[in-house]
Amino acid sequence: MTLFDHEALRSQIAGRAGSVSANDIAPVLVARSLQGEESELTVDGAVSVRTGAFTGRSPKDKFIVRDNLTENTVWWDNSGAMSPAHFDTLLADAVAALGGHSVLRQDLLAGADPRHQYAVTVMTPSAWHALFIRNLLIRPGEMVEAGANPTQVTIVHAPHFRADPARHGSRTETVIALDMSRNIVVIAGTSYAGEIKKSVFSLFNFHAPRQGVLPMHCSANLGKDGEAALFFGLSGTGKTTLSNDPDRPLIGDDEHGWSEDGVFNLEGGCYAKTVKLSPSAEPEIFAATKRFGTVLENVVLEEDRTPDFDDISLTENTRAAYPIHVLPAIAKGSVGGTPKTVVFLTADAFGVLPPIARLTPEQAVYHFLSGYTAKVAGTERGVTEPQATFSACFGAPFMPLHPTVYGDMLAEKLRATGAATWLLNTGWTGGGHGVGKRIDIASTRRLLTAALDGSLDTVEMREDELFGFAVPLSVPGVETRLLTPRLTWTDAEAYDNQALHLAGLFRRNFEKFGTEANAEPGPRLAQAAE
Incomplete structure (x- = not known):
């Protein structure tokens, strides 16, 4: 992996920005999103947002930089390739596009095991996206402490910047580009927040096997003796529903690593589907949607600002993003045996x-x-x-x-x-x-x-x-x-x-x-x- 001065990049963004606010907590980010007319509050205080034209991921617009590290390791049949020169131009233009804007910086962690941990800095002009990723990743000191030497990651999030395929080597004006050697991500042309979350997961999936860690797209919980159970499944199979069990503490609902010592959560929050959500079938998730600071994506609100989870007129992929600690039964330290x-x-x-x-x-x-x-x-x-x-x-x-x-x-x-x-x-x-x-x-x-x-x-x-x-x-x-x-x-x-x-x-x-x-x-x- 190429050594890279991430703080220099972050300082460059800050130097161009109109202002930078670092690590605002949820109430501040909620207020900022309301002041900027990015969101509205539900009757319960959750943050309701629309993601615009993109209500899901855009996998065909995702690219990995093809260099000495990735040339013979990435499965290129499954991943788009971008040249180092195109990526550097894209990065420079995305940084320039943030110039003059109020930029929100969130310094978070990915990986509950300190030995396999990432220090992730997300820089975005959008308050609700900052709140989203603060909900989803690990907030240092809340449940998990930072390790001695976490891998540095910087995500430049410029949702309103439009890529130029000829100039940047992208497919369209939307691009999610990952430099695996330097652990830099650029996201542009889409407001769907799941791209931020999954870019961290993609980095982890590339690097973890070299450390003997199996990266897994699964949920996980604990039995009475501390033994872990893993739940793999694609959307709509019941992964989140079945792993949320009041009698089995939840390690995490989506992304994990399996090391020689057991299982650890990559995240510090949950990103649950809310289509046809009901208090009887999924009481824990339903309760989380009524919490102040939860982000509801593309959920239609009734006149009294009550979420209508049966209304899928915007998309069937409606979501709720909330910190894992709001659930009634969670595993200590987000780890398991x-x-x-x-x-x-x-x-x-x-x-x-x-x-x-x-x-x-x-x-x-x-x-x-x-x-x-x-x-x-x-x-x-x-x-x-x-x-x-x-x-x-x-x-x-x-x-x-x-x-x-x-x-x-x-x-x-x-x-x-x-x-x-x-x-x-x-x-x-x-x-x-x-x-x-x-x-x-x-x-x-x-x-x-x-x-x-x-x-x-x-x-x-x-x-x-x-x-x-x-x-x-x-x-x-x-x-x-x-x-x-x-x-x-x-x-x-x-x-x-x-x-x-x-x-x-x-x-x-x-x-x-x-x-x-x-x-x-x-x-x-x-x-x-x-």
């Missing part, structure tokens, strides 16, 4: 996968690399029937290295620890979306509890003929027929055809990993049906 249980969450809209299955270590790596869930009809324009979604490592857009790097590390961790791995399907049964019904949350919670407390360790299992994993024949409190999806369909032949179709999708997706990747733990068929 060696994981005892690993859970892969999927929402299978084809109605094929069982609600729970135990995976061998080899199957675990296969499903980790596959990262499967399914979009349902109506969630996106043009989606009229279930569509399989595969995102390697359950977070491909944030994984700069080849997925097999992370897969090999996971395999080593599972072999060394003996952690049990489960595939938990929160999707459909009795048929695909539009025919069957979604597996009820009460049954899912009973299945998860049984996996976490060891109740499933001794139950009789059947081996799935197609996918090869082990499926319990009975679980207390769960309808037995639910455990064998074929029995829940009225047309067994239709189930068989759908199962072959899904197996074929798995097989074809895995081909992108090349001949070196081991596909044997996948579906057992010579040629899956189209």
